[in-house]
Amino acid sequence: MSKLNFSISGNSITATRYDGKARHFNLTVDEPEEFGGKDVAPNPVEYLLAAYAGCINVVIHLVAKELQVTVNNISININGDINPDRLFGLLTVDRAGFESLNVDIDLDSDASREVIDTLFEQVKDRCPLNDNLSNSTPLNYNIRHLVN
Amino acid sequence: MSKLNFSISGNSITATRYDGKARHFNLTVDEPEEFGGKDVAPNPVEYLLAAYAGCINVVIHLVAKELQVTVNNISININGDINPDRLFGLLTVDRAGFESLNVDIDLDSDASREVIDTLFEQVKDRCPLNDNLSNSTPLNYNIRHLVN
Numbered sequence: 001m002s003k004l005n006f007s008i009s010g011n012s013i014t015a016t017r018y019d020g021k022a023r024h025f026n027l028t029v030d031e032p033e034e035f036g037g038k039d040v041a042p043n044p045v046e047y048l049l050a051a052y053a054g055c056i057n058v059v060i061h062l063v064a065k066e067l068q069v070t071v072n073n074i075s076i077n078i079n080g081d082i083n084p085d086r087l088f089g090l091l092t093v094d095r096a097g098f099e100s101l102n103v104d105i106d107l108d109s110d111a112s113r114e115v116i117d118t119l120f121e122q123v124k125d126r127c128p129l130n131d132n133l134s135n136s137t138p139l140n141y142n143i144r145h146l147v148n
Numbered sequence: 149m150s151k152l153n154f155s156i157s158g159n160s161i162t163a164t165r166y167d168g169k170a171r172h173f174n175l176t177v178d179e180p181e182e183f184g185g186k187d188v189a190p191n192p193v194e195y196l197l198a199a200y201a202g203c204i205n206v207v208i209h210l211v212a213k214e215l216q217v218t219v220n221n222i223s224i225n226i227n228g229d230i231n232p233d234r235l236f237g238l239l240t241v242d243r244a245g246f247e248s249l250n251v252d253i254d255l256d257s258d259a260s261r262e263v264i265d266t267l268f269e270q271v272k273d274r275c276p277l278n279d280n281l282s283n284s285t286p287l288n289y290n291i292r293h294l295v296n
Contacts, residue, residue, distance in 0.1 A: 016206050029198055046154055046175070047196070048199040051192045
């Protein structure tokens with residue numbers, strides 16, 4: 001298949017709020033009040049968790065269909081810890097983002113444990129978010145500095 | 149500072165739709181109709197782009213304040229290509245996720261180009277999303293297989 005391009009375009013509204021548009025969807029990101037925001041929307045790392053959970057859901061169903069596995073219900077809960085010291089400019093050797101992510105899945109299915117193991121090997125290999133989180137992605141910045 | 153924990157909890161609603169909750173926010177993820185969804189919400193990789201853009205916004209303002217740089221306006225647009233072959237189970241050597249991400253920023257500020265360069269070195273080092281995208285993150289799956 002040909003490659004697909006995905007994009008978001010938007011603007012800084014406040015020091016914590018970003019309003020963006022992806023296709024016909026408006027997406028607002030903010031921070032809780034304790035991080036200086038107005039808490040009008042989830043914060044950036046919560047958007048990342050939603051992206052990852054949503055991606056896992058799609059790929060579980062895709063692979064289950066191929067394996068002719070019936071899936072009745074799926075709960076997906078993801079959490080992780082961040083040491084905010086680096087973000088706030090404090091001296092630390094810790095990384096800025098999630099140290100790791102814990103993906104807890106309750107899967108209601110009549111399939112055998114062996115088939116479920118095969119299914120999740122495929123999910124991990126084929127889920128775009130799993131790839132971009134577990135491997136390095138080149139980030140190309142193009143900064144246009146406008147001076148009035 | 150002590151570590152912060154962020155989480156999302158939710159359920160598969162359809163083969164493409166996930167409804168999750170992060171703190172008091174409801175987050176719905178879906179896919180466009182061409183990928184089998186009902187297009188009721190942005191898709192997983194669009195959530196990732198929103199997370200990254202929102203994170204860059206927060207960290208630009210945080211660092212600008214430290215450097216006593218006045219920022220008037222910021223536009224942040226991010227896009228990237230995905231080869232969907234791996235996701236769809238077709239033979240490919242290409243990765244599943246974004247090959248790379250292009251971050252286009254228009255920054256309206258009276259600061260010198262040198263100061264802006266320093267600012268973005270800090271942004272790249274301290275933005276949690278920049279870290280989790282440019283470096284590998286351990287992903288720990290805990291799968292509970294319920295059989296009725």
